[in-house]
Amino acid sequence: MKIITMIVLIALGLGGESFFEQARIYRGVKALEVRLSSPEVANGHTLLFECIPKTIDTVFNLTVARDTTALILYAHPTEPSGAFSVLVGIPYYAKLRSDTIHVEWTEMDRIYDRSLPFQIVRGPYKSEVIRGVPQSRVTPSAADYRRIARERRIIGEAYIAIRDSVLMDATFSYPVEKQTITSEYGTRRVFNGQLRSYHGGLDLRAYEGTPIYAAQSGTVKLSQNLFYSGNHVLIEHGMGIHSSYSHMSKMYVKHGDWVEKGQRLGLSGATGRVTAAHLHWTVNINGVGVSPLQCFEVLNTLFKTPNAALRKEKR
Ligand SMILES: [Zn+2]
Incomplete structure (x- = not known):
């Protein structure tokens, strides 16, 4: 079904974020709330990613990745079941650069994705x-x-x-x-x-x-x-x-x-x-x-x- 959807999208010349955004607005569903603790994180600091499904029964195949590495999702300690959290530790010697956390999920046989950009900045070290x-x-x-x-x-x-x-x-x-x-x-x-x-x-x-x-x-x-x-x-x-x-x-x-x-x-x-x-x-x-x-x-x-x-x- 996913493959068929993708083929249809290509055939219609659609695709990309704009289509997904429109689809979401059209259907009036905001199935997944995703957030980062900050758009900036220093080397040696920790970033918190949270993912809270609004309609738990309709979200499937949720994956969260940084670059090409999938992150392990842990059950959120305070939100209701179905919510996840991930901690990302930024190494002290990390390069100061832009980075992104990618979220992808399936909802009613469509694949949705979100990108959450963040910037690695220099820590306040003496x-x-x-x-x-x-x-x-x-x-x-x-x-x-x-x-x-x-x-x-x-x-x-x-x-x-x-x-x-x-x-x-x-x-x-x-x-x-x-x-x-x-x-x-x-x-x-x-x-x-x-x-x-x-x-x-x-x-x-x-x-x-x-x-x-x-x-x-x-x-x-x-x-x-x-x-x-x-x-x-x-x-x-x-x-x-x-x-x-x-x-x-x-x-x-x-x-x-x-x-x-x-x-x-x-x-x-x-x-x-x-x-x-x-x-x-x-x-x-x-x-x-x-x-x-x-x-x-x-x-x-x-x-x-x-x-x-x-x-x-x-x-
Ligand atoms: Zn010491």
């Missing part, structure tokens, strides 16, 4: 100049390198999403009680005038022994000592979201545990490659490390609960 650190102190030994390689594989596997459902039922929160940011996500590390790396997490002040809490409920995917991250807990929350907590002195959860939002994961410390106790907190969207605060701000809009704490910190 630079930090790294002063000369003796090489002997930063270069790991051969045995350390073997350990780092082994751990890299373990970490990679832990980030493979196992959840296809949304586990969230409330807004995200800070993993420590007193929220003092000591190093922001995305801070550029410049050495000899060249960009060497960037800070892939958010550092929060947490003196030795400060309780660390789960920012959201989820499944513990990793709870072990790592060369760089020290005692490290990784949680999968669903919707492709992972959060991690590093450098702890004590861990109270183990691999496979279910944790509730606000549950104590451990105590802060200075384990791993650090000079002083603090919490290094990361958030990852489908394998892409993003700004935890911006990501949670976007997610929290789903629950329509203004998060005063996050707003304050953003300023």
